[in-house]
Amino acid sequence: MITFAPEKALQIGEVAALSEVPIKTIRYDEEQGLLTPTVRRSKANYRLFEASVLQRLAFIKRSQSLGLSLREIQDILTVHDQVQLPCEDVKQNLQKKVQQVTKQIEALQLLRSELQGVLSGWQDHPPAAIAARTICPNLEAVIDTAVAQDSNT
Amino acid sequence: MITFAPEKALQIGEVAALSEVPIKTIRYDEEQGLLTPTVRRSKANYRLFEASVLQRLAFIKRSQSLGLSLREIQDILTVHDQVQLPCEDVKQNLQKKVQQVTKQIEALQLLRSELQGVLSGWQDHPPAAIAARTICPNLEAVIDTAVAQDSNT
DNA sequence: CTTAACCCTCTAGTAAGCTAGAGACTCTAA
DNA sequence: TTAGAGTCTCTAGCTTACTAGAGGGTTAAG
Numbered sequence: 001m002i003t004f005a006p007e008k009a010l011q012i013g014e015v016a017a018l019s020e021v022p023i024k025t026i027r028y029d030e031e032q033g034l035l036t037p038t039v040r041r042s043k044a045n046y047r048l049f050e051a052s053v054l055q056r057l058a059f060i061k062r063s064q065s066l067g068l069s070l071r072e073i074q075d076i077l078t079v080h081d082q083v084q085l086p087c088e089d090v091k092q093n094l095q096k097k098v099q100q101v102t103k104q105i106e107a108l109q110l111l112r113s114e115l116q117g118v119l120s121g122w123q124d125h126p127p128a129a130i131a132a133r134t135i136c137p138n139l140e141a142v143i144d145t146a147v148a149q150d151s152n153t
Numbered sequence: 154m155i156t157f158a159p160e161k162a163l164q165i166g167e168v169a170a171l172s173e174v175p176i177k178t179i180r181y182d183e184e185q186g187l188l189t190p191t192v193r194r195s196k197a198n199y200r201l202f203e204a205s206v207l208q209r210l211a212f213i214k215r216s217q218s219l220g221l222s223l224r225e226i227q228d229i230l231t232v233h234d235q236v237q238l239p240c241e242d243v244k245q246n247l248q249k250k251v252q253q254v255t256k257q258i259e260a261l262q263l264l265r266s267e268l269q270g271v272l273s274g275w276q277d278h279p280p281a282a283i284a285a286r287t288i289c290p291n292l293e294a295v296i297d298t299a300v301a302q303d304s305n306t
Numbered sequence: 307c308t309t310a311a312c313c314c315t316c317t318a319g320t321a322a323g324c325t326a327g328a329g330a331c332t333c334t335a336a
Numbered sequence: 337t338t339a340g341a342g343t344c345t346c347t348a349g350c351t352t353a354c355t356a357g358a359g360g361g362t363t364a365a366g
Contacts, residue, residue: 013342023343024325032323044332046343066260067220070323094268101265105258107219112254115247166312176313177355185353197362199313223353 009040009048019057026057034060034074037081067104072097162193162201172210179210187213187227190234220257225250 016023029035030047038053056077063073075093169176182188183200191206209230216226228246 011342022325025323027344028324042332044343045345046332062260063264064323066257066264098265098268101261101268104219105261105265107215108254108258108261111216111219112251112258115251115254164312175355178353180314181354195313195362197313198315199362217353 007051009050010053012047012049015049015053015057019054021057021061029057029060029070032070032074034070034077160204162203163206165200165202168202168206168210172207174210174214182210182213182223185223185227187223187230 010018012023012026015021015026019026021029026035027047030039035049035053035056038050038056040048042048059077060070060073063076064070079093163171165176165179168174168179172179174182179188180200183192188202188206188209191203191209193201195201212230213223213226216229217223229250232246
């Protein structure tokens with residue numbers, strides 16, 4: 001895991017190819033400070049990345065897809081990059097984040113069960129029974145449940 | 154549940170007060186077609202909403218907080234509003250949505266367990282043991298796990 | 307009839323996260 | 337040495353979901 005060899009620096013194009021993140025996006029992320037510790041500049045002012053930028057970009061991508069903002073991701077990475085460990089602050093931050101994630105999971109599970117309820121409702125009622133009504137009662141149920149849940153909050 | 158009485162229409166300000174959604178946002182949502190079936194216009198071109206708009210707005214809010222775009226929410230509501238039930242199409246759409254939500258839940262559970270792992274790691278190592286290292290090994294683990302998961306996808 | 311509180315539309319601006327293009331420099335291979 | 341690929345910065349534009357403000361019509365109370 002520890003590399004003593006002076007690993008070959010990657011140019012932005014190589015990083016883009018390897019990570020499948022567009023060059024422009026890499027530049028953007030760097031500008032936002034998300035890649036700072038993995039990049040330096042050549043004499044000609046080219047960005048030179050170390051290989052670990054690939055893990056970093058992968059982490060960023062995955063976190064983004066879960067709804068974390070670049071700012072939130074940066075907070076995590078900043079901690080990661082600290083040599084002086086601010087463990088108390090960080091611990092609290094992470095605990096907060098865990099709680100948020102937990103809430104989000106619960107809300108999504110609720111939404112899923114609502115949607116599944118709609119689907120099973122469809123199985124229960126033969127289409128003809130539904131067609132007799134003016135408004136699809138299945139989705140009505142979804143919305144009502146949603147509202148009920150909301151007002152419980 | 155079924156109201157035969159010609160319920161009093163709400164002006165946008167009343168809706169805003171009751172729903173705690175800003176007027177501008179309500180206008181925006183209406184413009185995007187999300188409120189269509191609950192709104193008509195007065196002679197003076199005022200928006201007049203029926204009470205069900207409140208459920209609708211609550212549903213929209215909650216769905217948004219789960220990461221659904223207005224477009225996705227509109228798709229659901231459009232179905233809800235159809236008198237002619239396009240149940241086959243809709244069923245497939247909803248099934249797809251259920252799958253997406255399921256994936257998202259799984260990814261969030263993974264992220265959560267990673268973050269929890271970091272936290273318990275902190276409990277395991279007394280600070281001194283960590284401080285001896287150059288980089289916080291806990292978050293290193295998070296990132297590595299994340300990357301490993303990514304390449305499995 | 308006037309005034310205040312509403313409402314209307316329209317234009318423009320904001321934030322996040324990119325994406326595109328111009329104009330210029332750098333590096334590599336023939 | 338020169339073409340071409342790669343890189344740089346900078347400006348500008350795009351999308352989503354608002355948010356603010358101007359300028360003007362509407363409604364209800366006094």
